[in-house]
Amino acid sequence: MHAVGIVAAAGSGLRLGADLPKALVPLAGRPLVAWAVDTLRAGGAAEVVVAVPPERRTEFAAALPGVRLVDGGATRTASVRAALAAVTGPGCPPVDAVLVHDAARPLTPPDVVARVLRALAAGARAVVPVLPVVDTTVVVDGQGIVTDAVPRATLRRVQTPQGFDRRTLEDAYDALPDGVELTDDAAVVRAAGVPVQTVKGDERAAKITVAHDLALAELQAVRA
Numbered sequence: 479m480h481a482v483g484i485v486a487a488a489g490s491g492l493r494l495g496a497d498l499p500k501a502l503v504p505l506a507g508r509p510l511v512a513w514a515v516d517t518l519r520a521g522g523a524a525e526v527v528v529a530v531p532p533e534r535r536t537e538f539a540a541a542l543p544g545v546r547l548v549d550g551g552a553t554r555t556a557s558v559r560a561a562l563a564a565v566t567g568p569g570c571p572p573v574d575a576v577l578v579h580d581a582a583r584p585l586t587p588p589d590v591v592a593r594v595l596r597a598l599a600a601g602a603r604a605v606v607p608v609l610p611v612v613d614t615t616v617v618v619d620g621q622g623i624v625t626d627a628v629p630r631a632t633l634r635r636v637q638t639p640q641g642f643d644r645r646t647l648e649d650a651y652d653a654l655p656d657g658v659e660l661t662d663d664a665a666v667v668r669a670a671g672v673p674v675q676t677v678k679g680d681e682r683a684a685k686i687t688v689a690h691d692l693a694l695a696e697l698q699a700v701r702a
């Protein structure tokens with residue numbers, strides 16, 4: 479199966495609060511985005527394209543020598559849409575599958591990529607890695623008072639990379655009206671009525687959102 483990888487790396491990382499775009503923040507001396515590119519390659523992506531903040535292209539090019547960059551957009555949905563057009567548009571080599579990964583999940587083991595690819599090869603049109611919810615989960619009102627508890631046996635935390643049959647992902651993005659922003663690509667294909675299959679995720683694929691996440695990842699990277 480010929481799979482291409484897209485890394486969404488055009489976010490600013492407001493919640494992390496670094497003085498660099500989050501994808502350029504170093505983890506064990508290497509930018510987060512470089513870890514994410516390596517994961518996709520090691521897991522089986524034949525080519526990787528990275529959506530970057532247009533105004534920071536020079537720094538991303540220096541961090542990722544030889545990697546194809548595209549200008550990302552103001553939202554994750556816009557960034558993935560731009561990268562998808564670049565890897566599947568007219569004149570691009572034929573591609574069976576697309577893997578969409580977050581630069582913000584640098585320590586994702588290549589095994590997760592391989593599980594997603596195996597599910598696609600077995601016939602799934604859309605695949606996401608997931609983990610169970612381990613905390614009691616509640617609903618609160620406007621005053622922060624708990625009003626209900628959510629049964630969690632069927633809840634899952636969704637990670638990346640998410641894998642798609644190429645045509646399925648293209649058609650779903652084409653059908654998504656401009657201006658509609660969804661938090662991930664599985665939501666885009668679900669909006670088009672496509673069933674999304676799950677495979678086992680990995681705690682090491684945690685997303686770096688706040689400073690504590692980066693501190694934990696540093697410890698993990700040192701031990702790996």
Ligand SMILES: Nc1ccn([C@@H]2O[C@H](COP(=O)(O)OP(=O)(O)OP(=O)(O)O)[C@@H](O)[C@H]2O)c(=O)n1
Nearest residue numbers: 486487488489490491492493552553557581582
């Ligand atoms: N316009 C955007 C926004 C986000 N992303 C990417 O989507 C992934 C997941 O987003 P998140 O972790 O929420 O990153 P940020 O949007 O940068 O974080 P924040 O909301 O704290 O600013 C990240 O790898 C981020 O670079 C992107 O490519 N383009």
Ligand SMILES: C[C@](O)(CO)[C@H](O)COP(=O)(O)O
Nearest residue numbers: 554580636637638661662685
């Ligand atoms: C794509 C994602 O990482 C899956 O868990 C997540 O939805 C991104 O979250 P964001 O906060 O909306 O960027």
